[in-house]
Amino acid sequence: MKQSEIKELSVEELKEKMAEYKKQKADLKMAHAVTPMENPLQIRTTRRTLARLATELTKRENQ
Numbered sequence: 001m002k003q004s005e006i007k008e009l010s011v012e013e014l015k016e017k018m019a020e021y022k023k024q025k026a027d028l029k030m031a032h033a034v035t036p037m038e039n040p041l042q043i044r045t046t047r048r049t050l051a052r053l054a055t056e057l058t059k060r061e062n063q
Helices: 003-007 011-034 041-062
Strands: none
Touching: 003 041, 011 041
């Protein structure tokens, strides 16, 4: 997800997306631990998107 897309989301949508990406990250890490993934960079992109969502949520709560 791009930062411009994240800025357009509401606070509730940010929380929903965060939960979705946390689950996806956990699933990817588990799958990679069992058998090496073909593209382990998916874990990195998921982690970074999750961080972007968390940053935007924190920024809105502090305003």
